Amino acid sequence: MSILNPQGAKWKRSLFADLLLTALIDAFSILVIFLLMNFSSTGEILFINKGVELPSATQADILEHNTVVRYDEGKFFIENKEMADQNAMIQELLDTRKEWATTHPDEEFRGILTIQADKKTKYESLNSIVLAMAHAGFGEIRFAVVTK
Incomplete structure (x- = not known):
């Protein structure tokens, strides 16, 4: 513990954890938006068996x-x-x-x-x-x- 700043190392660790959490939330938000954009469709999805080629x-x-x-x-x-x-x-x-x-x-x-x-x-x-x-x-x- 520091005499000048009694919270010293603990304060730095909590700030670092907050920064990591913020970046993680941003990354997950981007991932969710990406997945929603790629998998949204206006039509019905047909499951095609392996080896079947549609016209x-x-x-x-x-x-x-x-x-x-x-x-x-x-x-x-x-x-x-x-x-x-x-x-x-x-x-x-x-x-x-x-x-x-x-x-x-x-x-x-x-x-x-x-x-x-x-x-x-x-x-x-x-x-x-x-x-x-x-x-x-x-x-x-x-x-x-x-x-x-």
């Missing part, structure tokens, strides 16, 4: 939240739930439509379906999705694409 498009709309049907390695998934056959797909789409009607009673059902499939997928493979959506009352198809 590319020069013009595309911003993705809205719709029912997503995924075709991957010969299997169909509606909202990540695997479907056994076309009848199961129709039933799941009908259930989705009923659920939408109960959660949005004042809005008209738009019937938009987003199909996510590899760009090498043949139309014959997607035909059962189109037939199922027609039976369930979905009238508009949108494909998940990557913009150029």
Whole structure:
């Protein structure tokens, strides 16, 4: 302890700790802003399985939240739930439509379906999705694409 300044070393340590804390808070604030700017999006984020390459498009709309049907390695998934056959797909789409009607009673059902499939997928493979959506009352198809 110093005779001239009884708080001497303790005062210097607390000032140094305050400076470190201020710099740390600034660094975390910058990091949070950076992460918010990079991960904010206006559309829905689709999870694409490894090895699946979406078709590319020069013009595309911003993705809205719709029912997503995924075709991957010969299997169909509606909202990540695997479907056994076309009848199961129709039933799941009908259930989705009923659920939408109960959660949005004042809005008209738009019937938009987003199909996510590899760009090498043949139309014959997607035909059962189109037939199922027609039976369930979905009238508009949108494909998940990557913009150029």
